[in-house]
Amino acid sequence: MSxxxxxxxxxxxxxxxxxxxxxxxxxxxxxxxxxxHLQKKNSEEVAFYPRVALERGVEGGLVTVAWERGxxxxxxxxxxxxxxxxVRIWQAVIEYDLRRNRFGTAMVQDLILNATxxxxxxxxxxxxxxxxxxxxxxxxxxxxIAVTPGGVRRDADINTWRMDLQPSFFSQPKEPSTxxxxxxxxxxxxxxxxxxxxxx
Numbered sequence: 259m260s261x262x263x264x265x266x267x268x269x270x271x272x273x274x275x276x277x278x279x280x281x282x283x284x285x286x287x288x289x290x291x292x293x294x295h296l297q298k299k300n301s302e303e304v305a306f307y308p309r310v311a312l313e314r315g316v317e318g319g320l321v322t323v324a325w326e327r328g329x330x331x332x333x334x335x336x337x338x339x340x341x342x343x344x345v346r347i348w349q350a351v352i353e354y355d356l357r358r359n360r361f362g363t364a365m366v367q368d369l370i371l372n373a374t375x376x377x378x379x380x381x382x383x384x385x386x387x388x389x390x391x392x393x394x395x396x397x398x399x400x401x402x403i404a405v406t407p408g409g410v411r412r413d414a415d416i417n418t419w420r421m422d423l424q425p426s427f428f429s430q431p432k433e434p435s436t437x438x439x440x441x442x443x444x445x446x447x448x449x450x451x452x453x454x455x456x457x458x
Contacts, residue, residue, distance in 0.1 A: 324361040334365040341377035387415040387435035402434035
């Protein structure tokens, strides 16, 4: 199946109602508490955002919450779609025991629809090479455009994924990294620093 065919199928698939269960709205405080809880629970997989940033995102309409039986099941935190711009996904998290149940797919479909309607050119995100989410993003029709070294703490690469909503002549697909995380180098350096501090 070509990438264009897959993207057309993703766009045409019906949106799952879990994204827009309006009757289950949380207050801003409750939503931020849920986001903060889920980002901490998944701290090895997502970047950390302070509660004030999450609150601004919720109040600004930048957070989509997925629902399961009246309870929040996950969320997608992103930038605002603007004509001619690129929408950045900053965090996408689903409760671990609810993964592979179309929650992520529904939220991304919702984002594709909103971004396309707003005239955005692309959707883009960064994902550490060692986590399963890379497979999800590829399945959703995104392609890797860059691989950069990650931080010393986890010693993994960062894959930059992109979905063109309008034809692009500039983005060239790259092979995504599958480098596993390891904090061994960081721990060795940390022990060395601590030993040197004790000696001085």
